[in-house]
Amino acid sequence: xxxxxxxxxxxxxxxxxxxxxxxxxxxxxxxxxxxxxxxxxxxxxxxxxxxxxxxxxxxxxxxxxxxxxxxxxxxxxxxxxxxxxxxxxxxxxxxxxxxxxxxxxxxxxxxxxxxxxxxxxxxxxxxxxxxxxxxxxxxxxxxxxxxxxxxxxxxxxxxxxxxxxxxxxxxxxxxxxxxxxxxxxxxxxxxxxxxxxxxxxxxxxxxxxxxxxxxxxxxxxxxxxxxxxxxxxxxxxxxxxxxxxxxxxxxxxxxxxxxxxxxxxxxxxxxxxxxxxxxxxxxxxxxxxxxxxxxxxxxxxxxxxxxxxxxxxxxxxxxxxxxxxxxxxxxxxxxxxxxxxxxxxxxxxxxxx
Amino acid sequence: xxxxxxxxxxxxxxxxxxxxxxxxxxxxxxxxxxxxxxxxxxxxxxxxxxxxxxxxxxxxxxxxxxxxxxxxxxxxxxxxxxxxxxxxxxxxxxxxxxxxxxxxxxxxxxxxxxxxxxxxxxxxxxxxxxxxxxxxxxxxxxxxxxxxxxxxxxxxxxxxxxxxxxxxxxxxxxxxxxxxxxxxxxxxxxxxxxxxxxxxxxxxxxxxxxxxxxxxxxxxxxxxxxxxxxxxxxxxxxxxxxxxxxxxxxxxxxxxxxxxxxxxxxxxxxxxxxxxxxxxxxxxxxxxxxxxxxxxxxxxxxxxxxxxxxxxxxxxxxxxxxxxxxxxxxxxxxxxxxxxxxxxxxxxxxxxx
Numbered sequence: 099x100x101x102x103x104x105x106x107x108x109x110x111x112x113x114x115x116x117x118x119x120x121x122x123x124x125x126x127x128x129x130x131x132x133x134x135x136x137x138x139x140x141x142x143x144x145x146x147x148x149x150x151x152x153x154x155x156x157x158x159x160x161x162x163x164x165x166x167x168x169x170x171x172x173x174x175x176x177x178x179x180x181x182x183x184x185x186x187x188x189x190x191x192x193x194x195x196x197x198x199x200x201x202x203x204x205x206x207x208x209x210x211x212x213x214x215x216x217x218x219x220x221x222x223x224x225x226x227x228x229x230x231x232x233x234x235x236x237x238x239x240x241x242x243x244x245x246x247x248x249x250x251x252x253x254x255x256x257x258x259x260x261x262x263x264x265x266x267x268x269x270x271x272x273x274x275x276x277x278x279x280x281x282x283x284x285x286x287x288x289x290x291x292x293x294x295x296x297x298x299x300x301x302x303x304x305x306x307x308x309x310x311x312x313x314x315x316x317x318x319x320x321x322x323x324x325x326x327x328x329x330x331x332x333x334x335x336x337x338x339x340x341x342x343x344x345x346x347x348x349x350x351x352x353x354x355x356x357x358x359x360x361x362x363x364x365x366x367x368x369x370x371x372x373x374x375x376x377x378x379x380x381x382x383x384x385x386x387x388x389x390x391x392x393x394x395x396x397x398x399x400x401x402x403x404x405x406x407x408x409x410x411x412x413x414x415x416x417x418x419x420x421x422x423x424x425x426x427x428x429x430x431x432x433x434x435x436x437x438x439x440x441x442x443x444x445x446x447x448x449x450x451x
Numbered sequence: 452x453x454x455x456x457x458x459x460x461x462x463x464x465x466x467x468x469x470x471x472x473x474x475x476x477x478x479x480x481x482x483x484x485x486x487x488x489x490x491x492x493x494x495x496x497x498x499x500x501x502x503x504x505x506x507x508x509x510x511x512x513x514x515x516x517x518x519x520x521x522x523x524x525x526x527x528x529x530x531x532x533x534x535x536x537x538x539x540x541x542x543x544x545x546x547x548x549x550x551x552x553x554x555x556x557x558x559x560x561x562x563x564x565x566x567x568x569x570x571x572x573x574x575x576x577x578x579x580x581x582x583x584x585x586x587x588x589x590x591x592x593x594x595x596x597x598x599x600x601x602x603x604x605x606x607x608x609x610x611x612x613x614x615x616x617x618x619x620x621x622x623x624x625x626x627x628x629x630x631x632x633x634x635x636x637x638x639x640x641x642x643x644x645x646x647x648x649x650x651x652x653x654x655x656x657x658x659x660x661x662x663x664x665x666x667x668x669x670x671x672x673x674x675x676x677x678x679x680x681x682x683x684x685x686x687x688x689x690x691x692x693x694x695x696x697x698x699x700x701x702x703x704x705x706x707x708x709x710x711x712x713x714x715x716x717x718x719x720x721x722x723x724x725x726x727x728x729x730x731x732x733x734x735x736x737x738x739x740x741x742x743x744x745x746x747x748x749x750x751x752x753x754x755x756x757x758x759x760x761x762x763x764x765x766x767x768x769x770x771x772x773x774x775x776x777x778x779x780x781x782x783x784x785x786x787x788x789x790x791x792x793x794x795x796x797x798x799x800x801x802x803x804x
Binding site: 102104106109110112113118121122125128129130132133134135136137138141166167168169170171173174189190191192194195262264269270271272286287288289290291298299300301302303304305306370373374376377382383384 | 455457459462463465466471474475478481482483485486487488489490491494519520521522523524526527542543544545547548615617622623624625639640641642643644651652653654655656657658659723726727729730735736737
């Protein structure tokens with residue numbers, strides 16, 4: 099039996115070796131970062147080192163970073179009570195707090211009317227479509243774009259952004275908000291006054307250490323062009339699929355997209371069914387975002403782009419990373435094409451029968 | 452030079468070997484627990500195994516557990532918007548959301564008027580004083596008591612409790628809320644609908660694995676009487692200090708206290724000064740809770756018990772655990788007694804001079 103092939107990096111990326119090393123080292127640091135003794139100061143140093151690593155990778159100042167338990171918490175901190183406008187292509191942790199009144203075009207691009215009153219993602223996790231962030235944008239979900247795309251917070255014109263460690267090779271359950279200086283946010287976690295009073299609670303020292311190391315490594319990969327190689331690999335996958343299924347609908351093809359994702363649909367062949375068939379064949383892929391993956395319903399993202407319910411229920415997402423091997427990806431392509439042919443034969447037979 | 456001696460377990464406990472092993476194993480589990488493929492199911496299994504471990508250690512059902520990023524988040528989830536009553540002996544993550552109208556006696560015990568409308572801690576982190584939790588209590592901060600005291604959520608009469616992993620040998624940045632069935636809470640983290648919709652956000656799989664393993668190990672230690680040994684060790688420390696300084700004020704002595712903590716004051720000798728002197732001598736101890744330790748001000752907990760500002764500013768907390776060696780603790784006692792004698796000589800000379 100072949101080994102499993104993981105092609106669901108946008109749901110969560112494997113833990114980077116650099117993150118693992120940093121986390122192991124942090125396990126030996128016993129203190130509470132708020133304690134003033136040597137053990138406390140050592141734990142504080144781990145947190146502040148990671149803050150500098152993330153700030154440098156993001157193009158921001160360390161003082162602008164607020165560590166959180168992930169993007170969902172960061173989104174709530176950035177958005178709750180503000181009634182910003184957004185589009186339905188945003189992640190549910192954003193639409194939970196926004197007025198989803200903005201339209202996405204058929205190309206997935208969102209027309210922002212009032213940037214200072216809007217939230218707009220850097221890139222979409224399902225389709226990979228990249229947005230042009232307007233100057234003065236209030237909030238941007240950087241989760242899927244950070245580490246895969248050149249991005250500098252300082253020159254982005256964005257007031258508040260947020261990231262999630264496990265999307266760039268850090269651990270799950272830790273993330274960060276980055277904000278321009280001078281912005282005041284109402285703290286939602288109150289108590290000990292950590293994170294300059296913006297987010298109380300003893301810091302996730304081990305997780306934060308992993309986040310920092312992963313951010314630095316992700317930035318290095320980006321600077322070294324590794325994501326260009328990933329994009330080339332993704333393009334070869336799409337070419338092979340199109341060779342076999344010429345009328346395959348690849349969402350966002352030809353647009354600016356994340357380098358590592360392809361989202362395609364065979365109308366009527368449910369995404370969930372494909373996920374299960376591919377899982378049995380040894381491949382981990384997804385039908386939409388992971389959070390929604392237990393729920394069998396059309397992708398809100400694809401619906402917002404004007405796709406009909408049947409097509410929006412039939413999308414498959416394949417997302418890869420720098421560790422993905424071409425041979426594994428092409429084995430996936432072959433398995434999917436075979437399943438597609440089997441289905442076409444059955445459907446054809448049924449239609450003929 | 453001697454090795455450092457860590458005597459600040461109530462600020463944060465060292466990571467248990469069992470937690471480390473579980474976390475290392477979880478690092479190799481790549482999936483997102485919300486993903487339906489094999490990798491996702493493996494991650495889900497890690498989370499659910501930990502949920503069962505914590506539930507068993509707490510005396511609750513697995514379905515009653517909601518994982519959070521720690522006690523501060525759990526407290527906000529349990530308390531925000533409810534205006535419950537509490538006393539100032541509670542941790543700041545509780546007083547942030549309560550009306551601090553309840554009185555603590557000189558013995559630190561809080562008289563609850565209306566349990567269904569009140570929050571009361573199981574035990575205090577600074578003094579170790581244990582409260583009698585009244586039947587029907589709305590919320591209890593179990594952070595410092597869980598794992599050190601016999602406690603069963605099911606028979607406690609408490610509606611909602613919460614714990615923090617790093618206080619019982621798990622990692623920092625992960626905790627849990629435990630609630631009686633049928634209680635509805637307004638989710639504060641919204642989006643993907645994780646934790647049965649009560650707390651969205653991709654689960655901290657590695658941290659949760661560590662929490663579960665630490666909870667099981669803590670429960671084992673408790674059942675095996677290891678905390679009785681810790682209490683005996685703490686008592687020997689107190690005896691030695693009292694032998695040297697007969698008029699030493701030990702807060703809560705003779706009352707039901709946590710087995711591992713002693714809090715004592717020499718009025719006029721600032722706790723912060725003692726912490727620094729002991730730190731230089733190689734011992735990590737604390738002057739109050741870690742969150743507040745950067746702030747030089749009288750302990751709110753001791754003030755609430757009616758101690759004057761001078762005494763409340765002069766307390767030192769020593770908190771130990773099952774790994775604490777008697778020799779190390781007695782070396783601390785000797786170092787503290789020596790510092791006390793030096794100070795007495797200086798103060799006496801100053802008074803005479």
